[in-house]
Amino acid sequence: MKSKTKFATFFLFALLALTLSSCKKCKNEQPAARIINNGTKTASVQIQTSNGNTVNINNVDPGTSSSYSNYAAGQVKFTLKISGVDYEETVLLSNCFYYDIAIDSNNNITTVAIDRN
Numbered sequence: 001m002k003s004k005t006k007f008a009t010f011f012l013f014a015l016l017a018l019t020l021s022s023c024k025k026c027k028n029e030q031p032a033a034r035i036i037n038n039g040t041k042t043a044s045v046q047i048q049t050s051n052g053n054t055v056n057i058n059n060v061d062p063g064t065s066s067s068y069s070n071y072a073a074g075q076v077k078f079t080l081k082i083s084g085v086d087y088e089e090t091v092l093l094s095n096c097f098y099y100d101i102a103i104d105s106n107n108n109i110t111t112v113a114i115d116r117n
Contacts, residue, residue: 031097
C-alpha cells in the first residue's frame with residue numbers, strides 16, 4: 001500500500017512540474033508598446049508601424065505614460081515631438097514582447113523589451 005501512495009505522490013508531483021514548465025503565457029501575440037515620459041515637457045508621438053499604419057499618441061504629460069497598444073511585428077519608427085523638436089527611435093518589435101519607449105529629462109530615448117513569457 002505504501003508503494004502505491006509513493007507512486008501516486010511521485011506521479012502527481014511529476015505531472016505538476018511538467019505542467020508548470022511547459023506553460024507559456026504568450027501564444028505568438030502581437031507586440032505592444034507604450035511611451036513613458038520622464039522628461040520635463042509634454043510629448044506627442046507618431047508611430048509608423050511595419051504594416052504601413054500610422055498611430056498618434058498626443059500630449060503625454062511629464063511623469064506619465066501612455067497605455068500599451070498593439071502593433072504588427074517588425075520595424076517600427078517612433079517620432080517624438082517635444083517643444084517643437086522631433087526625436088526618432090526605430091525599434092524592431094517582436095511577437096510576445098512589451099516595449100517601454102522612455103524619454104528622459106535630456107530628451108534621450110531608450111527602449112526596454114519585456115518578454116511576456
